[in-house]
Amino acid sequence: xxxxxxxxxxVLSIKIDGEIDHHSAAEIRTKIDAYIxxxxxxxxxxxxxxxxxxxxxxxxxxxxxxxxxxxxxxxLCIVSVNNSIKRILDMAGVTGIIPVYKNQEEFLGxxx
Amino acid sequence: xxxxxxxxxxVLSIKIDGEIDHHSAAEIRTKIDAYIxxxxxxxxxxxxxxxxxxxxxxxxxxxxxxxxxxxxxxxLCIVSVNNSIKRILDMAGVTGIIPVYKNQEEFLGxxx
Amino acid sequence: xxxxxxxxxxxTSKSANESLxxxxxxxxxxxxxxxxxxxADIRTAVSEAVTNAIxxxxxxxxxxxxxxxxxxxxxxxxxxxxxxxxxxxxxxAMQPLYTSKPELERSGMGFTVMQSFMDFLEVKxxxxxxxxxxxxxxxxxxx
Amino acid sequence: xxxxxxxxxxxTSKSANESLxxxxxxxxxxxxxxxxxxxADIRTAVSEAVTNAIxxxxxxxxxxxxxxxxxxxxxxxxxxxxxxxxxxxxxxAMQPLYTSKPELERSGMGFTVMQSFMDFLEVKxxxxxxxxxxxxxxxxxxx
Ligand SMILES: Nc1ncnc2c1ncn2[C@@H]1O[C@H](COP(=O)(O)OP(=O)(O)O)[C@@H](O)[C@H]1O
Ligand SMILES: Nc1ncnc2c1ncn2[C@@H]1O[C@H](COP(=O)(O)OP(=O)(O)O)[C@@H](O)[C@H]1O
Numbered sequence: 225x226x227x228x229x230x231x232x233x234x235v236l237s238i239k240i241d242g243e244i245d246h247h248s249a250a251e252i253r254t255k256i257d258a259y260i261x262x263x264x265x266x267x268x269x270x271x272x273x274x275x276x277x278x279x280x281x282x283x284x285x286x287x288x289x290x291x292x293x294x295x296x297x298x299x300l301c302i303v304s305v306n307n308s309i310k311r312i313l314d315m316a317g318v319t320g321i322i323p324v325y326k327n328q329e330e331f332l333g334x335x336x
Numbered sequence: 337x338x339x340x341x342x343x344x345x346x347v348l349s350i351k352i353d354g355e356i357d358h359h360s361a362a363e364i365r366t367k368i369d370a371y372i373x374x375x376x377x378x379x380x381x382x383x384x385x386x387x388x389x390x391x392x393x394x395x396x397x398x399x400x401x402x403x404x405x406x407x408x409x410x411x412l413c414i415v416s417v418n419n420s421i422k423r424i425l426d427m428a429g430v431t432g433i434i435p436v437y438k439n440q441e442e443f444l445g446x447x448x
Numbered sequence: 449x450x451x452x453x454x455x456x457x458x459x460t461s462k463s464a465n466e467s468l469x470x471x472x473x474x475x476x477x478x479x480x481x482x483x484x485x486x487x488a489d490i491r492t493a494v495s496e497a498v499t500n501a502i503x504x505x506x507x508x509x510x511x512x513x514x515x516x517x518x519x520x521x522x523x524x525x526x527x528x529x530x531x532x533x534x535x536x537x538x539x540x541a542m543q544p545l546y547t548s549k550p551e552l553e554r555s556g557m558g559f560t561v562m563q564s565f566m567d568f569l570e571v572k573x574x575x576x577x578x579x580x581x582x583x584x585x586x587x588x589x590x591x
Numbered sequence: 592x593x594x595x596x597x598x599x600x601x602x603t604s605k606s607a608n609e610s611l612x613x614x615x616x617x618x619x620x621x622x623x624x625x626x627x628x629x630x631a632d633i634r635t636a637v638s639e640a641v642t643n644a645i646x647x648x649x650x651x652x653x654x655x656x657x658x659x660x661x662x663x664x665x666x667x668x669x670x671x672x673x674x675x676x677x678x679x680x681x682x683x684a685m686q687p688l689y690t691s692k693p694e695l696e697r698s699g700m701g702f703t704v705m706q707s708f709m710d711f712l713e714v715k716x717x718x719x720x721x722x723x724x725x726x727x728x729x730x731x732x733x734x
Contacts, residue, residue, distance in 0.1 A: 453608070455602040460598070464596070465598070468618050479607055
């Protein structure tokens with residue numbers, strides 16, 4: 225599991241590369257929270273392009289980051305999810321709360 | 337596991353794609369022997385380019401095909417083996433008996 | 449083709465083994481030539497059940513998780529067993545979004561995922577004795 | 592890093608499970624971040640021992656093969672057990688190129704491969720009771 229952070233002004237893109245389960249979710253959570261603390265992040269983009277697998281542990285991880293950034297007046301969105309992960313997000317009602325964009329470009333078009 | 341046969345005159349190239357173990361060796365043996373029976377094959381080239389794994393079951397399979405073709409006055413060689421498979425062939429003394437070429441081209445240069 | 453096979457796996461209750469359990473179930477089921485979607489469904493359901501055994505059954509502590517996979521004709525049955533805490537109120541536990549561990553960012557969607565990704569789900573549990581999950585899925589491709 | 596883990600797998604004696612056993616051992620050992628060569632060595636040794644259990648232990652017939660993998664610090668131990676025929680003359684069996692089944696195109700190199708690909712090999716066998724193979728390999732990368 226690998227995480228890449230790319231920050232441009234107050235937009236933080238987080239590219240997760242690997243499988244998201246309970247084991248890796250703990251690591252992902254810790255890394256993201258540590259990166260954001262004390263930064264001026266306003267928008268978080270969770271990029272799922274390289275996530276081949278996610279179970280329901282991913283839902284908690286996503287919703288947890290969403291709640292944290294909302295609390296400080298920010299926004300979070302998800303981009304590039306595959307069908308099987310989309311199904312899990314739909315099932316839990318996540319996609320009714322958190323916006324999902326096709327890719328980074330679509331999201332950047334929206335916030336401009 | 338997949339086997340491709342390419343025959344040009346009396347030279348038969350056999351490209352094995354997959355892992356060679358006791359399970360697949362049985363299938364490989366049957367397919368090769370069926371193809372050769374009644375054909376005018378003189379040279380057999382076993383192409384290991386797409387063999388990612390082989391255990392000692394492969395030794396028996398190779399030596400068996402070698403013995404059969406020798407019996408009718410033919411030749412057999414091996415091309416494109418990776419290091420870990422080469423080690424197993426060396427260990428069993430196969431490479432002292434059967435010629436190993438870097439690739440198809442090298443072999444064709446030799447028989448010309 | 450009639451195809452029978454069986455594997456029983458017993459492993460240490462630690463979160464690194466969640467992916468191991470998925471790999472094993474997936475390699476086992478692959479013998480039936482499932483579609484990518486069927487395979488993803490099974491991997492996900494196994495992941496949910498094994499994770500629950502580790503974090504709810506054993507509270508993240510020591511224990512053994514058992515996974516049994518059986519192929520019979522076109523159906524795979526997967527049984528996941530822990531000898532841990534057990535579940536007091538099964539009806540409550542199986543409700544979508546219910547979780548007893550919100551502090552661990554659990555979503556309460558594990559059972560719902562198992563139910564909707566597999567064709568059959570049975571949960572047996574006894575308090576302080578442990579929990580057994582039985583799931584089945586028919587592999588349509590298999591012939 | 593100190594890292595302990597254990598898995599015990601019991602599976603039907605059929606040749607399709609040779610690759611399953613390799614996948615499992617390989618996924619288990621991967622936790623220690625082995626080199627590709629170390630991984631290939633272990634996969635090969637496991638394949639030899641499991642194949643022997645299936646074709647020599649059970650003569651290709653029905654039976655159960657057990658594989659146990661244990662990680663302790665930097666070393667992986669793999670135990671492969673069958674309750675089949677057993678080996679009458681262990682010294683003879685372990686000689687390079689000796690095989691009791693030349694008609695199956697066996698090469699008699701299984702034990703030699705296990706020995707040279709692993710750091711440690713122990714074979715225990717009793718006629719009509721079965722055979723147990725214990726192999727160990729130190730994963731140098733692991734830290
Ligand atoms: N193996 C188990 N042992 C004990 N309790 C369990 C087990 N599996 C599930 N539970 C209980 O059922 C609840 C719901 O499980 P689930 O739907 O998977 O959601 P989550 O894992 O996100 O909490 C858990 O929060 C837990 O209280
Ligand atoms: N699990 C086993 N049960 C019974 N006999 C065995 C077992 N493993 C090995 N043997 C005996 O030892 C011989 C040598 O084994 P090995 O070196 O692996 O070569 P091969 O499998 O090619 O015969 C076998 O031919 C068989 O007689």
